[in-house]
Amino acid sequence: MSETPAGTLKTTGARKAAYQRDRAEVFLTCLTVTHADLEQPLRLVANTEDIVRSGETYVALPLELSLPDDDPDRAPRVPIRIENWGDGDLSRLSEEDRAAFRSPMEVLDGLAGPAEVDVEVILASAPDEAELGPIRMRFASAEISEEMIEGELTADDGMGTEPYPGWSFGPMETPGLHR
Numbered sequence: 001m002s003e004t005p006a007g008t009l010k011t012t013g014a015r016k017a018a019y020q021r022d023r024a025e026v027f028l029t030c031l032t033v034t035h036a037d038l039e040q041p042l043r044l045v046a047n048t049e050d051i052v053r054s055g056e057t058y059v060a061l062p063l064e065l066s067l068p069d070d071d072p073d074r075a076p077r078v079p080i081r082i083e084n085w086g087d088g089d090l091s092r093l094s095e096e097d098r099a100a101f102r103s104p105m106e107v108l109d110g111l112a113g114p115a116e117v118d119v120e121v122i123l124a125s126a127p128d129e130a131e132l133g134p135i136r137m138r139f140a141s142a143e144i145s146e147e148m149i150e151g152e153l154t155a156d157d158g159m160g161t162e163p164y165p166g167w168s169f170g171p172m173e174t175p176g177l178h179r
Helices: 012-019 095-100 104-109
Strands: 027-034 042-046 051-053 056-061 063-065 077-083 116-123 126-144 148-154
Touching: 012 027, 012 116, 027 051, 027 063, 027 126, 042 063, 051 126, 104 126
Parallel strands: 042 056
Antiparallel strands: 027 042, 027 116, 051 056, 063 077, 077 148, 116 126, 126 148
């Protein structure tokens, strides 16, 4: 994410780092992609090297997310762009893992239907603690090519744009409440 909203960060250290002009602290965006077709989640991090958080490895990829729009008439939408790591440097993988490796593009392209995505922002110095999130979203659209995935994530669960309350309790609809 290009800018981290300081008021929503969980720890004081992260809020201080967000306000510092010359900061040594690095914020990283982590994505956990789940789908019924996946045996295990696909874990990605916007970084130059993989990270381990909570015992799980997040694969480093060049990815960009923007902050969601603030349109009150629709669910938040987040543009996303993930560059293809392709075969990349597989030397860090075991022989067995290298043989079974599929790029994130291949994995996402093979899914039937939209994948769920948990978005989290962490500090590189404390990867096990999410400073923001998880924010549950899903792919609303995606264009997948050999070079990248470009699409949109949405938090639309069908309820985001529904009127509240869903029913009207006026004298015509519920006369027993208005006697």
